[in-house]
Amino acid sequence: MAVTIKDVAKKAGVSPSTVSRVLSNHPRISKETSIKVKNIMNELGYHSNMMARSLVSNKTYTLGMILPRPAEELFQNHFFAENIRGITTQAARNGYDVLMTAGANDSDEMEAITRLVLGRRVDGIILLQSRKHDPIITFLREHDFPFVLIGRYEEDPNVLCVDNDNIQAAFDATSHLISQGHTRIGFVSGPPSLSVSQDRLEGYRQALAEHQLQMKSEWIVEGEFLQESGYRAMSFFMSLPERPTALVIIDDVVSFGVMRGLTELGYSVPEDLSIIGFNNISLTELSTPPLSSIDIGIYQLGYMASQMLIKRIQGETQPQPRTIVPHRLMIRESSLHYKAKRSGV
Amino acid sequence: MAVTIKDVAKKAGVSPSTVSRVLSNHPRISKETSIKVKNIMNELGYHSNMMARSLVSNKTYTLGMILPRPAEELFQNHFFAENIRGITTQAARNGYDVLMTAGANDSDEMEAITRLVLGRRVDGIILLQSRKHDPIITFLREHDFPFVLIGRYEEDPNVLCVDNDNIQAAFDATSHLISQGHTRIGFVSGPPSLSVSQDRLEGYRQALAEHQLQMKSEWIVEGEFLQESGYRAMSFFMSLPERPTALVIIDDVVSFGVMRGLTELGYSVPEDLSIIGFNNISLTELSTPPLSSIDIGIYQLGYMASQMLIKRIQGETQPQPRTIVPHRLMIRESSLHYKAKRSGV
Missing domain, CATH: 3.40.50.2300 (Response regulator)
Structure with missing residues (x-):
């Protein structure tokens, strides 16, 4: 005969509604009660059919x-x-x-x-x-x-x-490159339909504007979040008569594509091109040189x-509809000492 | 009034059981019929309650x-x-x-x-x-x-x-190192409770045995699938009076930990220690030097x-309970030219 909620309740010395609350993870049930009831369920071999329960409670958890x-x-x-x-x-x-x-x-x-x-x-x-x-x-x-x-x-x-705050994050990344002495800074973006691409482009634009630096349309390239996009962007930039000396790159993986391309062509990072990416994935520390990146959490x-x-x-009310996760600038070799290295110091 | 399966069937000019089969993704329903019926469902606003359907069919998909x-x-x-x-x-x-x-x-x-x-x-x-x-x-x-x-x-x-076939894969990795002139080869393993650790250790053992090479217990180190484990293994190996000259490493991420440690201590890969990992993750190509790895698919x-x-x-019968995904040796700089480089050629 199937074990019922009543059987469990009786054995646990609680009411059937308490057992129901344990089953629905009700917040008012204490940890101890929950553990006690669950142990008795296991002991008696009780298992609710979650789907049947879902139909009744209208919750799927x-x-x-x-x-x-x-x-x-x-x-x-x-x-x-x-x-x-x-x-x-x-x-x-x-x-x-x-x-x-x-x-x-x-x-x-x-x-x-x-x-x-x-x-x-x-x-x-x-x-x-x-x-x-x-x-x-x-x-x-x-x-x-x-x-x-x-x-x-x-x-x-x-x-x-x-x-x-992707605008601020890209602003910070671009400002860091400016602080290293760069005046010709390019941007490798993602698909233009994504808000992350739009926001980071805007932050880049604002930082250049604040320092009265030129923003050339040919220094902005769009692509996918793929190494190949970075590789292609790099080829394009290096073919320009007036090249950028630094790049803000929408994603670390794209940055790795840029680095690979530069290495293949015999260029050096950061001397020939300084770069900073986004995401701060674990392998940024392992590349040669280690990649500067924005940790976005x-x-x-x-x-x-x-x-x-x-x-x-x-059904809890949210204090505000938007939560911002803070970002952090992780400066590594790929964007440092540009001037010192260029002048051979 | 709610739209029923019958309504959909009538409009689509098929039987109600065909509509049911479309809903349950029955393999005998043609792509065209499925698309036609689904379009009519959308048109009429029909949506089965999947959960109710699950209770009846006892399938959750x-x-x-x-x-x-x-x-x-x-x-x-x-x-x-x-x-x-x-x-x-x-x-x-x-x-x-x-x-x-x-x-x-x-x-x-x-x-x-x-x-x-x-x-x-x-x-x-x-x-x-x-x-x-x-x-x-x-x-x-x-x-x-x-x-x-x-x-x-x-x-x-x-x-x-x-x-x-993890035994064969590790056998192949170890044999490759032997073919490069190594006679002192270590192994960095994963948690011993996992069959993948046991099998790869066995393949390593078999390859050494076939070439009558020594397997020293101090050349085998266990760890987690973490960079830190690689780092620690490297520190240990480099402190030995008789060091291995090459390592088979259970996982690429662990290999990156080994490489990072070696670089920090001023050693070179592959000259001081040649290495090969497993998994062939995308970043193996980007490390300096690029990492040899077994692509396990x-x-x-x-x-x-x-x-x-x-x-x-x-309910389909399986021809056999075990399917083997083939592996592939991806040889890169981290395990090549050991002898040539050591002798300064």
């Missing part, structure tokens, strides 16, 4: 996530892995699992989201990238479905999001997004 | 996965991200989502697995690491629950698994595991 598309594959290897670790760690602490679905293109992604939302497969969704006029956001807003964006969404200031972005979404699902 | 623990964090950044990409891509192609759950320790992991299996939250599970006498495997076997292991499980040859391991599990869930 699951957060949904759409994986980035194949075109952004390499981006995953560093940014995404760390981001997902933050999301999942915080979710697990609150008794939530994470459901991942993958879409090969825009219409696939939209179908996946529809399935998760209308099929009630998750309680909320974390969006890993922000695009302008995103139809997914429109859909989620229409259905009043909880979601948190990693990035920002200027079309609607009420969208919950976790972001860096990738793990924390995921962790905060997860926390914010769970609060939203549980 | 979801694969479960337990994330590696914090102690193996860095391992995730490269191996895990690529692995998960393979798993999710193949799952998505078959209409499956992937549910991730994280456990901070052994008992958390066991609880998570219990929840997924007994709560019927997933149709099957992919295990990302294989340990000896794994209680999770015992549990899954007892419940006759579909699962696939990435790795191998010698206690039970019927366990479905996707693996490399991480993406393919995940992709095959996902495919195998879906077949198992759908």
Whole structure:
């Protein structure tokens, strides 16, 4: 005969509603009660059918996530892995699992989201990238479905999001290069549809303006978050009659592509071209020379997004819709001593 | 009034059972029929409640996965991200989502697995690491629950698994170092409880034995899949009165720790110590010198595991329980020309 909640309650000396609360991870249940009840469940062999329970409570205790598309594959290897670790760690602490679905293109992604939302497969969704006029956001807003964006969404200031101050971060990176004596500074950007590309370009622009430095359109190149994009940007810059002497690069992986290209052509970093990237992935310390980078707190972005979404699902009011994760300038050899080295000191 | 399957069937000019099959991703439904029916569903605003449907069909169209623990964090950044990409891509192609759950320790992991299996939250599970006498495997076997292991499980040859031939891979890596003139070769291993550590150590041992080379116990060091482990192993080896001249290293990230340590102490790779790693992560090409590595097909391991599990869930017979993903020796500067360089040629 199947063990029921009543059996568990009786044996544990608590009310059946307390057992239900343990099952639904209710915040008012103490750690001790929860452990005691769970031990008795295991002892008696009780296991609720989570799905049946979901139908009743209308909760799945699951957060949904759409994986980035194949075109952004390499981006995953560093940014995404760390981001997902933050999301999942915080979710697990609150008794939530994470459901991942993958879409090969825009219409696939939209179908996946529809399935998760209308099929009630998750309680909320974390969006890993922000695009302008995103139809997914429109859909989620229409259905009043909880979601948190990693990035920002200027079309609607009420969208919950976790972001860096990317304008300030790129401003700081560019100012650092200026402080090293550079006056000809280029920018390697990401896909123009992403807000992260737009914001970092703006920060670069502001820093140059503040120092009355020239911003030449040929010193700005767009690409993907791939090594190859860095390689191509480097080839282009080095072919210019008037080359930049330093680059702000949207992503460390792209920076590695620039460095590889320079090494192949016999140029040196930082002497021929000083560079600084974003993300501060673990391998920045290992490249030759070690790569300067902006630490944007990738793990924390995921962790905060997860926390914010769970609060939203549980009906807690958020003090403000936007959380900013601070960034940090990590200065290494790739952007240092340009002047000293050029003059052979 | 809610739109029903019948409404969709009528409008699409198919039978209601065809619509059901489209909903359950039945393999006998043609791509065209599926697209036609789905378009009509969207048009009419039909959406099945996936959970209600799951309760009836007893299928969730979801694969479960337990994330590696914090102690193996860095391992995730490269191996895990690529692995998960393979798993999710193949799952998505078959209409499956992937549910991730994280456990901070052994008992958390066991609880998570219990929840997924007994709560019927997933149709099957992919295990990302294989340990000896794994209680999770015992549990899954007892419940006759579909699962696939990435790795191998010698206690039970019927366990479905996707693996490399790690003995042969380490044999090949060691033989390559021998072919470069090395006679004193060390091994940096991973946690001894993992089958991957045991197998690669065995391959190293076999290669030395075949060439009648000495295997000294002090030339074998165990550690985690972390840069720090490589750094520590390097310090230890360089302090020995009789040092190895080459190392086989269980993981590229560990190899980077060795390289960093050597550089800091003023030693050169490959002249003072030649090294070869495993995994062939993208940054092996970018280190100075570029790192030799065994490409083990991480993406393919995940992709095959996902495919195998879906077949198992759908009741297809597997020709054999074990699939081997081939490996490839990627020789780069870190393990080449040892003799020539030592003699100053």
